[in-house]
Amino acid sequence: MLDYTPKALAERKSGGMINPAKTCQPIGAMYAALGIHGCLPHSHGSQGCCSYHRMHLTRHFRDPIMASTSSFTEGASVFGGGANLKTAIKNIFEIYNPDVIAVHTTCLSETIGDDVPTIIKQSEVPDGKVVFHANTPSYQGSHVTGFSNMAKAMVTTFAEATLAEKKAQVNLLPGFVNPGDMREIKRITKLMGVPFVMFPDTSGVVDSPMTGKFEMYPKGGTTTEELKDAGNSQLTLAMGRFASIGAAEQLEKKCGVPFADLQTPIGIKATDAFVMALRGAFAAEVPYELEEERGQLVDIMTDTHFHFHGKKVAIFGDPDVVAGLTEFVLSLGMLPVHVLTGTPGGALGAGVLGFEEGIKDILGPVADKCNVKAAGDLFLLHQWIKNEPVDLLIGTTYGKYIARAEDIPFVRVGFPVLDRSVHSYMPIVGYRGAMRLIEMVSGALLERADRDAADEDFELVM
Amino acid sequence: MGESTALPEREAFILTKGQKKTLRCDADSLAGCVSQRACVYCGARVVLNPITDAVHLVHGPIGCASYTWDIRGSLTSGEDLFRNSFSTDLKEPDIIFGGEKKLAACLDELVEKYHPPVVFVYSTCIVGVIGDDLSAVCRAAAARHGIEVLPVESSGFIGNKSAGYRAACDTLLKLIEMPPEEAAVRRQARQASAGRPVINYLGDFNLAGETWIIRDYLHRIGVAVNVVFTGDSTCRELKKAPEACLNLIQCAGSMQYMAGQMQEKYGIPYRQVSFLGLQDTADSLRIVAESLGSAEMAERVEKLIAEEAAVYAPQIEYYKQFLAGKRAAVYVGGGFKAISLIRQFRELGIEVVMVGTQTGRKEEYQVMNDLVEEGAVIMDDANPAELERFLLEQGADLLVGGVKERPLAYKLGRAFIDHNHDRKHPLSGFVGALNFAKEVYSTVCSPVWRYLNATR
Helix, strand or coil: CCCCCCCCCCCCCCCCCEEEEECCCCHHHHHHHHCCCCCCEEECCCHHHHHHHHHHHHHCCCCCCCCCCCCCCHHHHHHHHHHHHHHHHHHHHHHHCCCEEEECCCHHHHHHCCCCHHHHCCCCCCCCCEEECCCCCCCCCCCHHHHHHHHHHHHHHCCCCCCCCCEEEEEECCCCCCCCHHHHHHHHHHHCCCCHHHCCCCCCCCCCCCCCCCCCCCCCCCCCCCCCCCCHCCCCCCCHHHHHHHHHHHHHHHHHCCEEECCCCCHHHHHHHHHHHHHHHHCCCCCCCHHHHHHHHHHHHHHHHHHHHCCCCEEECCHHHHHHHHHHHHHCCCCEEEEEEEECCCCCCCCCHHHHHHHHHHHHHHHHHCEEEECHHHHHHHHHHHHCCCCCEEEEEHHHHHHHHHHEEEEEECCCCCCCCCCCHCEHHHHHHHHHHHHHHHHHHHHHHHHHHHHHHCCCCC | CCCCCCCHHHHHEEEEEEEECCCCCCCCCCCCCCCCCCCCCHHHHHCCCCEEEEEEEECCCHHHHHHHCCCCEEECCCCCCCHCCCCCCCCHHHHHCCCCCHHHHCCCCCCCHHHEEEEEEEEEEHHHCCCCCHHHHHHHHHHHCCCCEECCCCCHHHCCCHHHHHHHHHHHHHHHCCCHHHHHHHHHHCCCCCCEEEEEEEEEECCCCCCHHHHHHHHHHEEEEEEECCEEHHHHHHHCCHHHHCEEEEEEEHHHHHHHHHHHHHHHHHHHEEECCCHHHHHHHHHHHHHHHCHHHHHHHHHHHHHHHHHHHHHHHHHHHHCCCCEEEEEEEHHHHHHHHHHHHHHCEEEEEEECCCCCCCCHHHHHHHHHHCEEEEEEECCCHHHHHHHHHHHEEEECHHHHHHHHHHHCCCCEEEEECCCCCCCCCHHHHHHHHHHHHHCCCCCHHHHHHCCC
């Protein structure tokens, strides 16, 4: 019933979106800002923006999402939002008393041309408190761009090179991933014995424990001291280009911290690259515990590879996560025939591949067998699938309509996942995350095999 | 958060019963508040979205369309087109040079693909600023394709959610527009041929199938439903709206204005009803019979009430034994729902000790004040800090609210009921009253609260 998508591919000239695979910058900025300890994200725009972002994040994380709004009215849109923002800053410190207010803009405040840095300078900010901003016009990029812009603004605002020599410390930019992933990246780095600063770090903020108390500012999040100290680190690992390169480049420019452009460590190859980057830069030993995890993962991959080989997969979601998933399903012998992101995928600067080039690079020899698209929508993905059916769909909750219409096993990964719980606590990164992904993928495929098996083919051992 | 949660500016919006003052409401939210309120677009979208065979095209950057993609929880008995998400996805060049051409191209593409009878084009914040002439583009597209293409003036900043309800109603009024004389002739013919009164039912969005329950009751008492605004409705049905002889309003916040306009223009009287709780449902059905002036219908109503009560009252009574003496807090969108909930909780032996809304009206707050007991707190446009403070101070065991309030209640170790888009069971009518009792029971009496190590 829900299938309104025609099979025949026709050129679409309008530039409109049907069933989008992205959303707008401000929600990414809000999510990133939640990754600073004691920070209240502030949406400089209409009330609805803030309300929608909080609602969407609440549905994904199932935790309270706190953010304030400038509550634009008709007057603000004519005379500018300066007065609203100043009042907002005053009120926020008075009622909610955060350490930091992270302001992000919206399409409205960008278009009317509010000069946010000047407005902030003219505002009353109590001693020891910080108000900073990121420009996040909704009509450029996507939520991932907004995350990236806010992460970059953290560097611009806080990071400082205060030491003559860099110290043995790594900056970890995890990108737009779940707190469960951030915890796993930190765990691996701890096992490697390398001191680190992770930002943004939403673990302990949007996956906070139940205590019977409501904490406006939960325990987690990167502290402003840590953000400042990021300027003294020896190296930055930018995990996921689209979410992290901006901040990494800014750290290099502002504080002289070099960076490595890494994939989000999804799957064995990207996790190896992450571990090797730590080992290479810090002469750190890979502890047995990690070697054991890697060995277990390889063991699982060999135990199960015959379930996966030659299976066709469609993958969609945010560009960094999609890149990781693409590489991972290839390592299992699957063929990612359709790979799509809603985020515009242009090159991110000299020497940094855009989305489509990056995915084709990962696909290597099979690239010409696969559809790859940035700035796509789920209408297009559905058409692709109708024209070349797949055995598995991996993506966000919004894939459920396609999965139902085409009766395809479906694994939910990425942002947002609105119809399942626990996902934000559990990693998909690292060796343990890869094991979890295999469990999810093989579970979906074998559940389907069981469902479809005739009685005589229904097997106990699979 | 301690004592500093209420700004002096907010004091006028919070009232404790027994205090001698009037509550302020319907003002703009304070800048800097963590308001639970939404925007004009949100209000307009939730009212129109349940129209099943429409293309709902959002003219703006992608976010406004993404956040409203199939979130209302409105069920359909036919078309599913409304569950897709359409956006003009405005980019920087469109902001600079205007979005009219792109909008026209998107309209052409969507009409060709889906052949809808109606397209609603929602204006978002940015459209209000860059000055696209939505009406002109829609008129031209309507003429090109021979269908209804209607603009919805819902730029986010021009007011709050209530302004969005009004924008949606203005669009609906355009959709159903016909000369009053024609409406009168058609009404007469329709009422005569139906052999029973044909009415409209306003302000029910068929969440979890609630519209269907009420349709069934009305059918059983001898009333035909012409069209529902807007749960499970279609363009063709809506256009027949002026043929009805009565408008029943469930959600007053969104539909009072619509009913008033229809009375003025087409002479259709309206009555406010509420199908939340056993008592309100029974009273509402009696209002229908009384309005339509038939003794026979009044008998059928009493029979229906007796039948339904015989089935559901004892089951509700079963849950009441576990719930009597508990204390509830209510924070919902509109005032009328809040009023009904106070009554409905009383049916379960639960006292409402805190009640607030996003967009309640003065007279509704007065009714709430009359209903609740001394010491209860009443508030308009509450923020999370205030919700937290009063949930704790008032010793509420349970909060009723929407998406954003749920995790807040849980973190405080309080039970929670979604009485908004995320409801999973119909909460209307007699069966809905039972579902409500079950839901209250299952959250208030869940074993999970036993594992909380904090003191309560």
